[in-house]
Structure formats: structure tokens, C-alpha cells
Amino acid sequence: MPQLIWFRNDLRIHDNTALHAALQAGPSIAVFTPSPQQWLLHDDAPSKIDFLLRNLAELQKSLAGLNVPLLIRPTESWQEAPEVIAQLCHAFKIDAVHVNTEYGIHESQRDAAVGAHLVDQGVLFHSHLDQLLFKPGSILTQSGTYFKVFSQFKKACYKSLYDAVPAIIRTPQAQAPLAITSDPVPCSVAGFHAIAPERQTLWPAGEQVAQQRLKAFTDAAIHGYLERRDFPAQAGTSQLSAYLVAGVLSIRQCLHAALSANQGEFASGQQGVVTWINELLWREFYTHILVGYPRVSRHRAFKPETEALAWRNSEKDLLAWQQGRTGFPIIDAAMRQLLATGWMHNRLRMIVAMFLTKNLLIDWRAGERFLMQHLIDGSLAANNGGWQWSASTGTDSVPYFRIFNPVSQSKRFDPNGDFIRHWLPELKHLNAKEIHQPKLLTGLFGTADYPKPIVDLSSSRVRAINAFKDLSLAAE
Known part of the structure; x- marks a missing residue:
């Protein structure tokens, strides 16, 4: 039929x-x-x-x-x-x-x-x-509820994978020709502006390209994934997310490629491979959260009590963050990478999200929406999950006082300032020590064309912690 x-x-x-x-x-x-x-x-x-x-x-x-x-x-x-x-x-x-x-x-x-x-x-x-690897509702706690903590979810996934790895579906044979002509595929649709050809070349289309990228990553780069994945100036990540979101690659293909690179092991052997498999399971986890706790699909906090948090309403600060003009080089370089390419390194997604929600105390929903409006790999589950994790309104098991210091993160993950110099050419003359905090420079060595920091890191950290403390007190 x-x-x-x-x-x-x-x-x-x-x-x-x-x-x-x-x-x-x-x-x-x-x-x-x-x-x-x-x-x-x-x-x-x-x-x-x-x-x-x-x-x-x-x-x-x-x-x-x-x-x-x-x-x-x-x-x-x-x-x-x-x-x-x-x-x-x-x-x-x-x-x-x-x-x-x-x-x-x-x-x-x-x-x-x-x-x-x-x-x-x-x-x-x-x-x-x-x-997905697992149907939502098939990976549950002993009490029959959806997991809220990733480490426990991952453990349950490993148990299921040891029992049976989801098989790759065989590619079907060609059917007999039908007397039906295909329609032309539109190259654009109303409401979405055209993308420059040089930007399109960053993300070539098609299964063949996706498979080539997967093979190149799992043949070589995956083995150093654990050590290199957090350094944005290095090609340490798979950059396969856009292909996964569009379904040009399947999650099963990625898992099987990773297992092949690790002699079939999930939790032992090459730690770079294990770490990448865990990243695949994070994507799985956030989608299960989407199903098990549908309020997150409705722009609501995973932790309902955080809905009463006293967020700041500062259009000026939000705009500076969006434009990459905050005065913190690692934040600004990350945002300019996003605006120029439609993609942002995963470590930087956490840094910019925590800066917006903690140091600027601006509602995570404003940041979630802005990134979704610019990401080529925008996914409701992953984007929402990441933002709520950073804002301490989501599934993160660490308390709200986890606040990344963007300067410390910059020194640790872009130690020579190579990533910053690429995206902030106005700072390219600074050395590896100066480039993380150009505000410390004065006189002839200053950076007149680069903005001063829009917030004090120390006092804004205290402000964020107090806002969460007030929330806790109000709930008692």
C-alpha cells in the first residue's frame, strides 16, 4: 500500500x-x-x-x-x-x-x-x-520518575547500553520508479534573511560531508577530546552539532563511530572517547527533561521556586552583551564569534550564559532566546538545558553560588589570548598577560577603542548570591 x-x-x-x-x-x-x-x-x-x-x-x-x-x-x-x-x-x-x-x-x-x-x-x-537512543519514559528512577540529575541518568543509560546498543538501521534499496515528479526545493523562505556564501562554506550541506566530518573526528581528534575540548582557539570539538540538529547525522551513527574508536567500550579505554559519548548523553538527557518536565518547553524554570528570582531589567547591559561590548574580552570574543559564524564554542556558551545570568543578573530567557535566534545548531532541549544549568534554575546539582569568573576562565582556556585576538582585533597588540584584562592598562598602552567593563565582577557576584539567598528565605 x-x-x-x-x-x-x-x-x-x-x-x-x-x-x-x-x-x-x-x-x-x-x-x-x-x-x-x-x-x-x-x-x-x-x-x-x-x-x-x-x-x-x-x-x-x-x-x-x-x-x-x-x-x-x-x-x-x-x-x-x-x-x-x-x-x-x-x-x-x-x-x-x-x-x-x-x-x-x-x-x-x-x-x-x-x-x-x-x-x-x-x-x-x-x-x-x-x-534518541532511548524512548522517553524508558530511562526512569526506581520510583518511576524522570531523572533530574545527569550523573544518575548517565549511569542508567550505560546499564541499558551494556544490555543492547541500538542498531543502525539498514539503508533501504531503491524502489520501482513512480510516475510522480519531485517539487523544487526552495532556497529561502519569507522572514529569514539570506546567508552570505562565505558563511555557508563553514557548514557544507549533505550526508557525505557529515559522514566525512564524523570520520575525521573519530579517527583522530576524538582521542584528545578530553584535553582539548575546552580551548576555543583549538579545533578540539567535533563541530557536528548542526548536522545532528538537522538530522543529517543520527545519534546512533555517532555512538557507533565512537565505540569503534574505543574498542566497543563506554566507560573505559580512551577517555576522550568516553567524554564525547557523555556529551551525546547530555543531549539525550535534556530531551528527556523536555518530555518529563514540559514546563521547560513553556519558557518556565525547571526549578519552579526560581521563578520568583528578582532579575534585573537592563536593556543597556543586555545590548552590550549581545553586541560583544561588555569590556570582558572572552565574553566579547565569544559573542562576536556567534554573530559572525552562527556557532559558539561549548565552553564559551557556559561562560557567556553565566556572565549574563549571574554577573548581570538578567533573566536567562533573554539569553536563551538571543542564542536561539543566532545558532545554526539551535536546539530547544540543549539550548534551554544549558541556559538553565548556567542560571541555577535548571538541573545543575551544584548550588547557585557556582559562578564562573570570566577573567579566570579566559586565562585558563585561552592562555595565550589567541581566540581573543582573532575576534577582537583591537586587542591584538596586547601580550598574553594583558589581553585578559585590558582595563588594567592606562596611558599610551591603553585600549581607547575597547569598552571599559560594564560591571564589577566581585560586587556583581555578591549581588547574585544575595538574590538567590533572598529567594531561599522567601520560600521558608
Whole structure:
């Protein structure tokens, strides 16, 4: 019977659960539904949408090799999805629709609405586990609740992985050609500005590129991942996150590549490999949090008691942070990297988030939204989880007095100032000691074109701690 594969953030033909299931069941066509108003509502970045569309064009070429036509059915928002998918099913006499499950609250509501609408037409709706290693609800505490602490979640994941590693799904064989012509893939959509070609070259599209990057990382760089991952001037991270978010790579492919580099070990052997596997499990953890505690999908704090925190409302300070003009070089270099490339090093994401929420005491939601609006790898689960961890409103088990000192972090993770000099050319003349605190320089050796610090680190740290203390006292 005719099948429909509805692609979303799973733009690959290899190790694709829904695609494999559909082609096993019968002759299949594929559809993608661009939804610009929904993407704007979710604060998706122009670079993320550009990357999605470029990968969609590559996916169409790959599907052509399987004789699977790809149709494009635009919808302004996901509220239109039930009717659009139903019309497609009626037109092509579709027996069943296959999707890979997505986990945000709007995504879940969309799929539930589509499934319910299709039932009335006698069309089956199959939702497959694909974005995660473990189905949410399968990794629980002994009391049957979702884990709130990563270390405990990781331990449970390891136990399950020792029992069985999720297998990579076989790439389907080509089906017989269908008398259906694919639609042109749009290169842009309304509401999202064009991305410069030189910026696109930083993130080439397609499964082949993604697989090449994964292989290059796991063949060599992964072994030094533990030692190098926190140094932004070094190529110590995988930089695969954008491919994972768009679904050009699968989590299973990444896990199997890591295990292959470590003789099949999860928690022993090469510590760089183990550390990277743990990073994959962090992504898993934050998605399980999204399902188990849906309030975080609604811009609410994971720790409800922190909703009463007395955040500062300072548009001036927020703008300085957004523009990379805070007077703290490591903060400003990180923000300028984001604005120029659509990506930010993971260590720097923690540093800039903690500076905004602790030193400036500005609501984490303002920072979460700004990064989401600029990140090519913007993911609700990972971005929200990281921001709430830094703001002490989330799953971090360490108390609120964990506050990174940006100067200390700068000296530790960019000791020679190479990363700072790259993104702050106005400071390139400073030596390795001076570049972390240019405010200490005066006279001819000063930096007139670089701003003074917008906040005192010591007093702002005390202010943040007192704000959390007041919150605790009010709750008693």
C-alpha cells in the first residue's frame, strides 16, 4: 500500500527509521512542509533555516537514487499541518504516514493533531524512535520518575547500553520508479534573511560531508577530546552539532563511530572517547527533561521556586552583551564569534550564559532566546538545558553560588589570548598577560577603542548570591 514519509529534522537516507519502515511497507513518496511562521515563533536562526534548506536539497538528490519523489507543501504554521497532510494522503491514496518522533511540546501537539485527523480518513500514523537512543519514559528512577540529575541518568543509560546498543538501521534499496515528479526545493523562505556564501562554506550541506566530518573526528581528534575540548582557539570539538540538529547525522551513527574508536567500550579505554559519548548523553538527557518536565518547553524554570528570582531589567547591559561590548574580552570574543559564524564554542556558551545570568543578573530567557535566534545548531532541549544549568534554575546539582569568573576562565582556556585576538582585533597588540584584562592598562598602552567593563565582577557576584539567598528565605 502507498506510504508517505514526512521529513522534518531528519534529513538523511542512511539510518533513518521512518524512511526504512515506509519503504519496507510499500511504494513511498516523501514530503517536507516548510513552516516559516512556526520557525519564527520558535526563534530559529536564519543560518539554521538556510542550513536546513540546503540539506533538504541534498536529501532530494539522495532520495532520487531511491526513486522516492520529494514533495514540498508549505504551511505558515503547524496548525495547518493536519489538513495539508490529509489532502496529500487523499490525492495519492496513502495508506500510512511515517514520521520520526519529535519532542518539543508544539511538535508533540502537531503530531497528535495530524494523527487524529488521519484516523478519520482511515490512514495510519506511525511515529518512530529515531532522534534518541532511548524512548522517553524508558530511562526512569526506581520510583518511576524522570531523572533530574545527569550523573544518575548517565549511569542508567550505560546499564541499558551494556544490555543492547541500538542498531543502525539498514539503508533501504531503491524502489520501482513512480510516475510522480519531485517539487523544487526552495532556497529561502519569507522572514529569514539570506546567508552570505562565505558563511555557508563553514557548514557544507549533505550526508557525505557529515559522514566525512564524523570520520575525521573519530579517527583522530576524538582521542584528545578530553584535553582539548575546552580551548576555543583549538579545533578540539567535533563541530557536528548542526548536522545532528538537522538530522543529517543520527545519534546512533555517532555512538557507533565512537565505540569503534574505543574498542566497543563506554566507560573505559580512551577517555576522550568516553567524554564525547557523555556529551551525546547530555543531549539525550535534556530531551528527556523536555518530555518529563514540559514546563521547560513553556519558557518556565525547571526549578519552579526560581521563578520568583528578582532579575534585573537592563536593556543597556543586555545590548552590550549581545553586541560583544561588555569590556570582558572572552565574553566579547565569544559573542562576536556567534554573530559572525552562527556557532559558539561549548565552553564559551557556559561562560557567556553565566556572565549574563549571574554577573548581570538578567533573566536567562533573554539569553536563551538571543542564542536561539543566532545558532545554526539551535536546539530547544540543549539550548534551554544549558541556559538553565548556567542560571541555577535548571538541573545543575551544584548550588547557585557556582559562578564562573570570566577573567579566570579566559586565562585558563585561552592562555595565550589567541581566540581573543582573532575576534577582537583591537586587542591584538596586547601580550598574553594583558589581553585578559585590558582595563588594567592606562596611558599610551591603553585600549581607547575597547569598552571599559560594564560591571564589577566581585560586587556583581555578591549581588547574585544575595538574590538567590533572598529567594531561599522567601520560600521558608
